[in-house]
Amino acid sequence: MTLKCILAALIAVALLVAYVLSGASAARAAGPEELLVRQEEVHAAAELLRELGVSEDSDGIKALQEEWWRCQARLYPRYTEEEVVMLAKLMWGEARGIESKTEVACVGWAVCNRVDDQPEPVTVRYVITVPNRFCYSESFPVREDLLWLARDVLERWTMESLGCPCAGRVLPSDYRWFVGRDGRNRFRNAYKGGEQWDYSLPSPYES
Secondary structure, rough: OHHHHHHHHHHHHHHHHHHHHHHHHHHOOOOHHHHHHHHHHHHHHHHHHHHOOOOOOOOOHHHHHHHHHHHHHHHHHOOHHHHHHHHHHHHHHHHOOOHHHHHHHHHHHHHHHHHHOOOOOOOOOHHHHHHOOOOOOOOOOOHHHHHHHHHHHHHHHHHHOOOOOOOOOOOOOOOEEEEEOOOOOEOOOOOOOOOOOOOOOOOOOOO
């Protein structure tokens, strides 16, 4: 294959990848059959990239893999739409005014960590509404940016539980406590004492 043909093939695949990923927002509202079709499209695009010698570590393949896992999370969610709204309200109550999306997302991950830590199966709703645990009220507003972030955290949490090796977790699973101080939340891995989280994991929210 000549260099010109290789470049043409790469351009064609790049356009295909862009086309496939452009439907990511619409896929949130897709039904099971549509999600399965989308997974097939995403898989086919990734295989084409591999056939052309594109590295597994490339941004294109990584983005396609993440979209495949997102579809999987929407097929087998660990949360309800009501809980997405509840988590967005909780983020407003616990982290409004904090500019870093990563720090706000950690509030959501702290909730998910508490769900996973219970000896008996519980829901996101249960953890959020335990008395005297979080600053939460049904009357809190639902901001669009926090609604998006709450859904993203819950999708990534579900992706991880289904086996995704790089779901984008920003808070380790043992960090379940936090306290607000000086306009920021300090996350800890113990109720008293413990270590304070330093936000050292790679974040999908920071460019």
